[in-house]
Amino acid sequence: MSLFSFKYINPNPLKKARLGTIVTPNGTVKTPAFIFCATKAAIKGVNPKQMTDENTQFILANTYHLMLQPGPDIIEKAGGLHKFMGWNGPMLTDSGGFQIFSLGHGSVASEIKGKRMNDWPKTLLKITEEGAKFRSYIDGKIHFLTPESSIQIQRKLGPDFVVVLDECTAFHVDKKYTTNSMRMSHRWASRSLAEFNKSDDGKQKLYGIIQGGVYQDLRQESCDYVNSQPFFGHAIGGSLGAAKEQMYEVVAMTAEKLDSSKPIHLLGIGGIIDVFNGVENGIDTFDCVHPTRLARHGGALVKPENRENKNKEHLNLNNSRFRDDFSPIEENCKCYTCQNHTKGYIHHLLKAKELLAASLITIHNVHLMNHLMKKIREAIQNDSLEKEKRYWTL
Amino acid sequence: MSLFSFKYINPNPLKKARLGTIVTPNGTVKTPAFIFCATKAAIKGVNPKQMTDENTQFILANTYHLMLQPGPDIIEKAGGLHKFMGWNGPMLTDSGGFQIFSLGHGSVASEIKGKRMNDWPKTLLKITEEGAKFRSYIDGKIHFLTPESSIQIQRKLGPDFVVVLDECTAFHVDKKYTTNSMRMSHRWASRSLAEFNKSDDGKQKLYGIIQGGVYQDLRQESCDYVNSQPFFGHAIGGSLGAAKEQMYEVVAMTAEKLDSSKPIHLLGIGGIIDVFNGVENGIDTFDCVHPTRLARHGGALVKPENRENKNKEHLNLNNSRFRDDFSPIEENCKCYTCQNHTKGYIHHLLKAKELLAASLITIHNVHLMNHLMKKIREAIQNDSLEKEKRYWTL
Numbered sequence: 001m002s003l004f005s006f007k008y009i010n011p012n013p014l015k016k017a018r019l020g021t022i023v024t025p026n027g028t029v030k031t032p033a034f035i036f037c038a039t040k041a042a043i044k045g046v047n048p049k050q051m052t053d054e055n056t057q058f059i060l061a062n063t064y065h066l067m068l069q070p071g072p073d074i075i076e077k078a079g080g081l082h083k084f085m086g087w088n089g090p091m092l093t094d095s096g097g098f099q100i101f102s103l104g105h106g107s108v109a110s111e112i113k114g115k116r117m118n119d120w121p122k123t124l125l126k127i128t129e130e131g132a133k134f135r136s137y138i139d140g141k142i143h144f145l146t147p148e149s150s151i152q153i154q155r156k157l158g159p160d161f162v163v164v165l166d167e168c169t170a171f172h173v174d175k176k177y178t179t180n181s182m183r184m185s186h187r188w189a190s191r192s193l194a195e196f197n198k199s200d201d202g203k204q205k206l207y208g209i210i211q212g213g214v215y216q217d218l219r220q221e222s223c224d225y226v227n228s229q230p231f232f233g234h235a236i237g238g239s240l241g242a243a244k245e246q247m248y249e250v251v252a253m254t255a256e257k258l259d260s261s262k263p264i265h266l267l268g269i270g271g272i273i274d275v276f277n278g279v280e281n282g283i284d285t286f287d288c289v290h291p292t293r294l295a296r297h298g299g300a301l302v303k304p305e306n307r308e309n310k311n312k313e314h315l316n317l318n319n320s321r322f323r324d325d326f327s328p329i330e331e332n333c334k335c336y337t338c339q340n341h342t343k344g345y346i347h348h349l350l351k352a353k354e355l356l357a358a359s360l361i362t363i364h365n366v367h368l369m370n371h372l373m374k375k376i377r378e379a380i381q382n383d384s385l386e387k388e389k390r391y392w393t394l
Numbered sequence: 395m396s397l398f399s400f401k402y403i404n405p406n407p408l409k410k411a412r413l414g415t416i417v418t419p420n421g422t423v424k425t426p427a428f429i430f431c432a433t434k435a436a437i438k439g440v441n442p443k444q445m446t447d448e449n450t451q452f453i454l455a456n457t458y459h460l461m462l463q464p465g466p467d468i469i470e471k472a473g474g475l476h477k478f479m480g481w482n483g484p485m486l487t488d489s490g491g492f493q494i495f496s497l498g499h500g501s502v503a504s505e506i507k508g509k510r511m512n513d514w515p516k517t518l519l520k521i522t523e524e525g526a527k528f529r530s531y532i533d534g535k536i537h538f539l540t541p542e543s544s545i546q547i548q549r550k551l552g553p554d555f556v557v558v559l560d561e562c563t564a565f566h567v568d569k570k571y572t573t574n575s576m577r578m579s580h581r582w583a584s585r586s587l588a589e590f591n592k593s594d595d596g597k598q599k600l601y602g603i604i605q606g607g608v609y610q611d612l613r614q615e616s617c618d619y620v621n622s623q624p625f626f627g628h629a630i631g632g633s634l635g636a637a638k639e640q641m642y643e644v645v646a647m648t649a650e651k652l653d654s655s656k657p658i659h660l661l662g663i664g665g666i667i668d669v670f671n672g673v674e675n676g677i678d679t680f681d682c683v684h685p686t687r688l689a690r691h692g693g694a695l696v697k698p699e700n701r702e703n704k705n706k707e708h709l710n711l712n713n714s715r716f717r718d719d720f721s722p723i724e725e726n727c728k729c730y731t732c733q734n735h736t737k738g739y740i741h742h743l744l745k746a747k748e749l750l751a752a753s754l755i756t757i758h759n760v761h762l763m764n765h766l767m768k769k770i771r772e773a774i775q776n777d778s779l780e781k782e783k784r785y786w787t788l
Contacts, residue, residue: 041742045439045749049730070717070742078720078738086734323464326472336443340480344472348435348464355439355749 004160004205004232006263008284012383016255016282019380022233022263024090024160025203026082029057031263032279032376034270034369035092035287040065041075041085044296045359046366048087054335054367055374060092060287061085063153064099067143068136072156080158092161092207092287095150095192098237098267100124100134101168127167129184147191151206155199163235164192166209171239175215182211182218182238186225193229205232207265210258213239214250223257233263236283240269248277255281272301272313272372276389279376291369295361298350300329300343301368304392315343317361322347335367336360398554398599398626400657402678406777410649410676413774416627416657418484418554419597420476423451425657426673426770428664428763429486429681434459435469435479438690439753440760442481448729448761449768454486454681455479457547458493461537462530466550474552486555486601486681489544489586492631492661494518494528495562521561523578541585545600549593557629558586560603565633569609576605576612576632580619587623599626601659604652607633608644617651627657630677634663642671649675666695666707666766670783673770685763689755692744694723694737695762698786709737711755716741729761730754 008020008031020031035058036043036051043051043059051059061081066072078084081091103123126133131146147165154162166185169178189208196206208231212218226234236254240247251266255278258264263284269275270288278286291301299314306329308315315322315329328338329346337346337360349357372392379388402414402425414425429452430437430445437445437453445453455475460466472478475485497517520527525540541559548556560579563572583602590600602625606612620628630648634641645660649672652658657678663669664682672680685695693708700723702709709716709723722732723740731740731754743751766786773782 040746040748041739042746042748042750045753047730047734047750047754049734065746069746070738074718074738074742077718078736083720084736084739084742086739324468324471326477336441340441340443342472342478344464344468345435345478345480348468348478352434352436352459352463354434354436355752356436356441358749359439359753360441 003202006233006261011381015280015383015385017279017380017385018282018284019377020263020284022090022284026091026160027057027089029090029285030377031284032275032373032380033057033285034275034291034373035060035265035285036292036366036369037062037287037289038085038087039289040069041081043362043366044292045355046362048085050336050363051087051366052089054363055370056089056366057370058090058092058285059087060094061157061159062099063093063096063150063157066093066157067096067145067153068138072153076156076158080156082158090161091159093154093157093159093163095163095165096145096153097132097150097165098168100132100145101127103134103137129187131165132167147188148195151192151195151199155204158204160204161207161232162196162204163207164189164209166211166237168237169211169213169239171213171242173213173239175213175218178211178213178215178239179218182213182222185209185211186222189225189229193231207231207233207235209235209237209267210254211238212254214241214246216253219250219254220257223254227257227259231262233265234258235265235267237267244274247274251278251283252281255283270369273393275372276376276385276393279380280385280389291365292362295365296358298357298361299365300346300361301365302330303332303368304394306330310394317343317346318350319347329361329364330368333364333367333371335364337364337367397596400627400655405775409674409777409779411673411774411779412676412678413771414657414678416484416678420485420554421451421483423484423679424771425678426669426767426774427451427679428669428685428767429454429659429679430760430763431456431681431683431686432479432481433683434463435475437686437756437760439749440686440756442479444730444757445481445760446483448757449764450483450760451764452484452486452679453481454488455551455553456493457487457490457544457551460487460551461490461539461547462532466547470550470552474550476552484555485553487548487551487553487557489557489559490539490547491526491544491559492562494526494539495521497528497531523581525559526561541582542589545586545589545593549598552598554598555601555626556590556598557601558583558603560605560631562631563605563607563633565607565636567607567633569607569612572605572607572609572633573612576607576616579603579605580616583619583623587625601625601627601629603629603631603661604648605632606648608635608640610647613644613648614651617648621651621653625656627659628652629659629661631661638668641668645672645677646675649677664763667787669766670770670779670787673774674779674783685759686756689759690752692751692755693759694740694755695759696724697726697762698788700724704788711737711740712744713741723755723758724762727758727761727765729758731758731761
């Protein structure tokens, strides 16, 4: 019997929003769910117990960072990522592609070291049919990542879910480039599957990725491809457009074309309103560095009644008006931070550059995202998702 | 009835080591005890719950840092340090003197921002009978700290215990300077007491400080002074000499001259062997940044059977030989870190500059120091302190 399964129900069969369970050898995820980014095998400033205490179900780590440091062999020797980092729940790694290509385009260099580095050298050296050649940001060594080696590395990393290597194109490339790139990504995905099947021991499952940029016909072609393959789940990747409206349109048209019997993940999206939009289109899981990165910069996500203005989902605790505000981030929040600490204290910690500031705000943001997902699941069950969305986003 | 008390017993009346209880409005401390440094109202990278989970009884914060940022009025408005930082146990603040003078001498600039800064500007501008003038390291503003203003600031900070302002002399000054400085510190202490008594509401108690450097006659004079005053407790300060042997001698000769009915604190000492030496001489409490600062640099304190060599009280987890060591820092440790994480993982976190590294090692070091103090208390009770000392220090 498989160690994995995915089941879902549509409480309102006229709507796409769905309630699911993803069963893994390391526990069960109730969907819709949020996946937090433990980029280098650590949630920055928060330990696994604290993540669990705030109701976290699911985390991911980045193959790109871990293949460079400490290297897949070390993590394999530790018994895989779960044991290496002390995380006992479901876990996913990406293929390494996103960071290679986005670094190559110079757009998310800030992700690498947690700060903007405008003079970051281009590290992507060459993309060929075979794979991608890039330079390590740590020691300058040249690496060659192929669909096969990405799978081999993710085998060693040992998460529950692994992802095929794809080329992640920038949003400004034209339709011709997008088409050719997508088709190469499909060939890479087939090679990933073949490599995955060669060493399949039943302890991991593979996600395919849908590319095709903002073009409906390409998204159709990409969905047709992944639907024809035996992936466990599907992740919507690639460019979703330059503006929110276009993103919602691309997500909607893509999700509706996907085999509904498989879990659907939306890569890199984590704004509250964007999560609602995804859920309405049948998305099951989301990941994004936003809640945790925002926290490290002093931003605390808050429910609508605690916002400064309705369009801003967070409070900036660096603001000097919090200096003598000795109420919690949110009065009605059950997280460790809100139960024990105040905005004024966290403001002081930020000003004093104390490590604890990032830790306390991250705890709150993780709790809030998990609370949001729970409220969304309850609303789907009760067929009140529109009302819940109005509450959070209006 | 007083909210405070100190009681002790000498299980072996022929020895000076003693078991005590310090009762405060915020809880009771079993002594001998270690006081951890929450310099800027935070243990770096560890929250109050984590400190309590690792059996911490007592913490301190530094008046110097807090008077500059966020300022005493903010902390008073929060309801005092306990409420400001969410710490529910006994707490002490120092007078601000140590940092002013050591910064002035340029010797512990590293303490200010947690790193060495050799080009740190001299911030101590002038010492007079009235007090000390210095420049803020944050905004360059000039401040004047007097015995009275130090007490007023510590009233606003609101810890259980406050300390008189003294001049902290460098170890290389001559006997004449030490004598004059000590006598001025006594006059400052009397002014501190007078100021303290003016506003005494019974919620705080005052510690006096013994100065006198390495000179037996001056230490005698300083002990005579503090013994004649109604301090709640006594703290041994000032230069303890350049080498360990001299330090042990100065601590021994000072402690035996002090009124034994009052708790005795040894300022700034926290090496394991030094703690045993203090306890043998009747010291009740210790404070030092060592266990927490060491942790931030990758040093994990370990019990003798887990050491690399018997004279080194810690493992340096930056060392590459821990890369694939997937055992905990100590197999026989009950701290969160050892129960959940390995040396290899922490080594990775240090290399990847992850915030979590400092947090996890600090948790371990705090646990170990609290464990050490518990074993010391048990050994005093069982009259086996020499055996316990041999175990930890040979």
